[in-house]
Amino acid sequence: MNARVLDRGLVYGSAAVLAVWALIPLYLIAISAFTPQANVSDYPKPLFPSSVSAATIQLFLESSGVVPAMLNSIVVALLTVVVGLVLGAPAAYALARFRFRGRAAFRAVVLVTKMFPIAILAIPLAAIFVRLGLYDNLISVALVHSAMALPFVILIVGGVFVALPHDLEDAAETLGCGRWGAFRRVALPPAVPGLAAAAIFAFVVSWNEVFAASILTVRTRTLPAQVLASLSTSPLALKFIAAFFMVLPAVVFIILIRRYLRTVWGSR
Amino acid sequence: MHTRTARLLPFTLVLPAMAFLAVLILIPLAQALFLAFAADSSGFTLDNFRRMFADANFSDAWRNTFLLLLLIVPLQVALALAIALLVNSRFRGHRWFFLIYTIPLAVSDLAAGLLWLAAFTERGYLNSVLQSAGVISQPVLWLAFDNFGGLIAAIVIAESWRTTAMVLLVLLAGLELIPRELSETAELFGAGRLRRLVHVVLPLLRPSLQSALMIRTIFAFQTFAVVFALAGRNLPVLAGEAYSWYATNQDERIAAAYGVVVVALSIAAIIVYLRLLGTREPEVQR
Numbered sequence: 086m087n088a089r090v091l092d093r094g095l096v097y098g099s100a101a102v103l104a105v106w107a108l109i110p111l112y113l114i115a116i117s118a119f120t121p122q123a124n125v126s127d128y129p130k131p132l133f134p135s136s137v138s139a140a141t142i143q144l145f146l147e148s149s150g151v152v153p154a155m156l157n158s159i160v161v162a163l164l165t166v167v168v169g170l171v172l173g174a175p176a177a178y179a180l181a182r183f184r185f186r187g188r189a190a191f192r193a194v195v196l197v198t199k200m201f202p203i204a205i206l207a208i209p210l211a212a213i214f215v216r217l218g219l220y221d222n223l224i225s226v227a228l229v230h231s232a233m234a235l236p237f238v239i240l241i242v243g244g245v246f247v248a249l250p251h252d253l254e255d256a257a258e259t260l261g262c263g264r265w266g267a268f269r270r271v272a273l274p275p276a277v278p279g280l281a282a283a284a285i286f287a288f289v290v291s292w293n294e295v296f297a298a299s300i301l302t303v304r305t306r307t308l309p310a311q312v313l314a315s316l317s318t319s320p321l322a323l324k325f326i327a328a329f330f331m332v333l334p335a336v337v338f339i340i341l342i343r344r345y346l347r348t349v350w351g352s353r
Numbered sequence: 354m355h356t357r358t359a360r361l362l363p364f365t366l367v368l369p370a371m372a373f374l375a376v377l378i379l380i381p382l383a384q385a386l387f388l389a390f391a392a393d394s395s396g397f398t399l400d401n402f403r404r405m406f407a408d409a410n411f412s413d414a415w416r417n418t419f420l421l422l423l424l425i426v427p428l429q430v431a432l433a434l435a436i437a438l439l440v441n442s443r444f445r446g447h448r449w450f451f452l453i454y455t456i457p458l459a460v461s462d463l464a465a466g467l468l469w470l471a472a473f474t475e476r477g478y479l480n481s482v483l484q485s486a487g488v489i490s491q492p493v494l495w496l497a498f499d500n501f502g503g504l505i506a507a508i509v510i511a512e513s514w515r516t517t518a519m520v521l522l523v524l525l526a527g528l529e530l531i532p533r534e535l536s537e538t539a540e541l542f543g544a545g546r547l548r549r550l551v552h553v554v555l556p557l558l559r560p561s562l563q564s565a566l567m568i569r570t571i572f573a574f575q576t577f578a579v580v581f582a583l584a585g586r587n588l589p590v591l592a593g594e595a596y597s598w599y600a601t602n603q604d605e606r607i608a609a610a611y612g613v614v615v616v617a618l619s620i621a622a623i624i625v626y627l628r629l630l631g632t633r634e635p636e637v638q639r
Contacts, residue, residue: 211605
């Protein structure tokens with residue numbers, strides 16, 4: 086009995102320590118972001134601040150380029166979602182539903198591109214985009230982000246379609262729905278949450294990406310590219326608020342799609 | 354049913370994605386090689402690589418990239434394994450804790466660097482806590498340009514914090530494939546917790562451990578924003594040099610040469626990874 090109590094204490098003790106480890110940087114950035122201007126350079130800083138204020142955040146949002154950069158980030162991320170789903174969802178469906186020549190090879194391509202350093206390729210791509218007149222353009226950034234997000238979209242959506250029984254769709258097809266009708270009426274509806282999760286994951290991939298976005302733009306910066314470019318010049322307080330704004334939506338989104346995270350990283 | 358269109362359907366569905374990836378990976382890859390070997394006037398040369406090797410930062414970038422890799426990867430695989438075993442014990446409330454452990458997955462490398470900068474900067478929270486506790490009497494400059502150990506430690510902590518969740522998901526998926534009966538049987542025969550881990554769980558988890566190691570190794574070659582956020586250019590790494598040569602020094606050929614090095618290292622790691630994968634999943638190898 087005593088051993089079991091000790092055991093449980095150990096389990097919850099270590100679980101709690103690990104939870105603190107996972108959460109503490111997020112807590113620190115939140116209290117940094119809400120530090121009143123007057124207390125920004127206080128030392129030692131209290132771990133539990135007595136006063137909070139959004140005034141520094143307001144200053145950040147009013148400083149030039151921040152709001153346009155956020156809008157650019159959102160536009161690029163939405164483009165990434167559209168391209169990723171339009172290209173990725175049909176491919177994922179085919180992978181999950183059909184046995185065809187080259188299927189295994191395509192699966193291997195998906196798994197390899199998941200790890201391939203696509204962002205580094207932004208350097209040679211920049212020269213190509215200059216020639217195409219797409220340099221310093223959000224479309225070029227979105228294209229690279231789509232290539233990065235595509236394998237993840239295929240894995241998430243593929244996982245969803247694999248889990249759905251095929252019999253119903255086949256039955257609907259034989260009963261006169263046709264191939265497309267059977268897909269639209271039977272296979273698609275239960276897959277919608279998975280498609281939404283894939284869209285959110287693609288959004289986060291793009292929202293977080295900094296290397297390609299920095300290389301491919303000069304004035305049309307996304308938020309991370311803007312933050313990276315001003316790392317050596319901007320004051321600490323503003324860096325922390327920028328980090329807070331980069332992290333907040335991504336964390337919310339990841340919590341929303343928690344059920345699908347295992348498909349992304351668990352599948353080999 | 355077996356009409357021509359029905360047979361072509363899967364290819365029609367897969368083709369756009371394949372073509373897109375081919376265009377966005379193979380063309381820039383060829384262009385990268387072209388740029389990296391391009392001479393000033395015309396023709397090809399090894400000059401860009403010679404200049405890259407001669408650059409004062411190159412050997413540092415090479416050393417730092419591998420030093421970080423060797424410190425971060427084993428540390429976070431061990432940490433992720435511990436967390437995966439804990440979560441897989443399915444204690445009451447393990448789902449909530451698991452959710453918390455996966456949150457850092459959402460944080461980008463740049464943001465992770467800035468998060469930990471709030472802790473490690475001169476008037477940051479680490480110094481604040483230490484000073485309030487009376488451990489130090491004045492702020493320690495953890496991230497000073499000449500404090501190599503401090504810079505490395507900060508980057509190792511930030512990167513381990515950010516990417517351990519990824520390894521955790523890989524290992525947990527592997528753990529869930531191991532039938533519980535095996536461990537229970539071993540327990541019945543008197544095997545203690547450590548022996549069950551070493552002789553039953555770890556051998557069966559080997560494929561997952563291998564993939565986790567490879568994925569993290571490949572990503573480690575791309576480390577740069579977390580380093581920039583914490584150390585600026587005081588601690589050169591390969592991907593960071595590629596960025597600086599492009600954005601700051603505006604020499605796309607040297608940048609491309611660095612890019613070729615990163616891509617070559619990644620491809621080498623991927624080949625090793627596929628070899629390992631191929632031995633247990635013949636389907637993919639075909």
